[in-house]
Amino acid sequence: MSNVHDNEILSYEINLKQNKIVIHTEYIIPNKTENTTIFFYDVLAHFFDTQLPGSIILDIDTYDIHHFITDNKELLEKHKNYSWPMDYTTIDELEGKLIQEQYKYFIISSSYGLSGWVLAKKYEINVIEM
Template identity: 45%
Template structure:
């Protein structure tokens, strides 16, 4: 993932029909990498700014996901986001049973957040 460190986010696209999120980032003068998160379940982005710079994408564990996003999950639960569930254990079980991974997106500047998806690919 070294080519994404300090890369500029040129664009991202969320495809709900095919359940994928694609980011195009630029590093080293006009060199680009496509980052493809496939089969996503949920995502949350903050601070989408023109000229956003990625610092890193790190995989976290599902228990961390729940702890780090407790306030967001509590706030959105009544709106059936990211799904309809009775207790947080139901959500964790669903995520684990469906083999979703927790990818945390860190920024040096701008867009940051996370994606729950079944995998991520980096294509030059």
């Protein structure tokens, strides 16, 4: 997959009906511009923070579901009674369901601006050089 380090986020779309997130980015170097689109498919949940014009991606890393549970335990407890991110009785049950359904935990870290995470089954990156 292509490197998204230092790409500026131009926009993003969250399609709740299709369970898809699309992030449009741009990377400019002398004599060349790369327009990169990042697709997250089969999205179950996401959290974006500190959206700012000119947000710069540091990296997108993939972690296992155990890290998702550990990193978001307070958030999961808070929203459990609202069936978020899905209906479950215990945190262990949720972890088992997420693993069985093959979800992954993608963390978007930033040099500046938008950061957050996406819980989805896969992602891909498409680069167009101009």
